[in-house]
Amino acid sequence: MIEKASAFKLTYGLFVLTARDGEKDNGCIINTAQQVADMPLRISIAVNKNNYTHDMIKKTGVFNVSVLTEKVPFTLFQHYGFKSGKDTDKIMGDTMPRGENGVVYIPQFTNAFFSGKVLEEVDCGTHTLFIAEVTEAQVLSDEKSVTYQYYFDNIKPKPQPAKKKGYICEICGYVHEGDELPEDFVCPVCKHGADAFRPL
Numbered sequence: 001m002i003e004k005a006s007a008f009k010l011t012y013g014l015f016v017l018t019a020r021d022g023e024k025d026n027g028c029i030i031n032t033a034q035q036v037a038d039m040p041l042r043i044s045i046a047v048n049k050n051n052y053t054h055d056m057i058k059k060t061g062v063f064n065v066s067v068l069t070e071k072v073p074f075t076l077f078q079h080y081g082f083k084s085g086k087d088t089d090k091i092m093g094d095t096m097p098r099g100e101n102g103v104v105y106i107p108q109f110t111n112a113f114f115s116g117k118v119l120e121e122v123d124c125g126t127h128t129l130f131i132a133e134v135t136e137a138q139v140l141s142d143e144k145s146v147t148y149q150y151y152f153d154n155i156k157p158k159p160q161p162a163k164k165k166g167y168i169c170e171i172c173g174y175v176h177e178g179d180e181l182p183e184d185f186v187c188p189v190c191k192h193g194a195d196a197f198r199p200l
Contacts, residue, residue: 006137007035009067009112010043013145016066016080016106017045019056025096025104026053029080031148033065033114041134043116046127057130061118064099066106069143074155076109100136111141167197175200 010033018027032046045065047054057063068076096104105113116132146155166177172190176197185194 002041002134002137003112003139004041004137006112006114006139007038007041009139009145010035010065010114011145012147014068014072014148014151015045016068016076016110017047017053017063018066018104018106019053019060019063020103021056021059024056026056027080027104027106028053029077030065033067036131041137042119042131043114043134044129044131045116046124046129048127050126054128057118058121058128062101062103063116063118063130063132064101064103064105065114065116066110067112067114068106068146069109069111069141070146070150070154071143072109072146072155074157076106077151077155107140111143111145112137112139164200166200168200169197171196 015030015033016027017030018025028051030045030047034044036042036044043065045063047057097107098104099113099115101115101117103115114134115136116130117135118130118132120131122129122131164177165179166175167181168175169187169190169192171192172187174187174189176185181194181197183194185197187196
């Protein structure tokens with residue numbers, strides 16, 4: 001079944017790409033998937049060659065793409081990563097639904113999924129561009145697709161500034177940086193002793 005409305009979900013976004021080789025499923029996050037033809041519906045994806053999922057697609061010629069929504073938690077990105085190691089299983093396929101091509105897709109935090117059958121491969125250096133015919137496409141929700149900008153602004157945790165080690169004078173606010181405060185230390189501003197300081 002191909003729901004034409006699903007193509008609108010591919011306009012932009014971040015995606016979980018999944019593939020299967022025998023009994024083994026694997027997946028990773030990609031940010032390049034787009035429609036390249038309408039009748040029949042075709043899409044293209046770019047996949048890093050150092051990615052285990054890439055090897056599975058090269059071998060089997062089929063894959064699924066799950067379109068992530070703005071409600072996706074950061075833990076999903078931590079699990080799949082933007083690069084998937086050669087020796088790492090990123091999917092436990094037994095608990096996830098499978099498309100008609102036998103490949104798992106991600107039903108939670110996604111608004112659509114696509115099954116692709118590879119028609120052509122283009123070597124792009126570090127990546128391979130796979131052009132595929134869509135054999136199945138379903139709309140799963142009306143949630144908005146997540147963009148790279150939304151991911152950085154609202155999902156990926158902001159780096160926390162390193163906490164300074166030191167002591168602050170409770171009289172004048174002077175900060176002495178360091179792991180230790182000498183017992184005979186005198187505040188250079190208010191001239192109070194070490195007993196006027198507390199750890200930051």
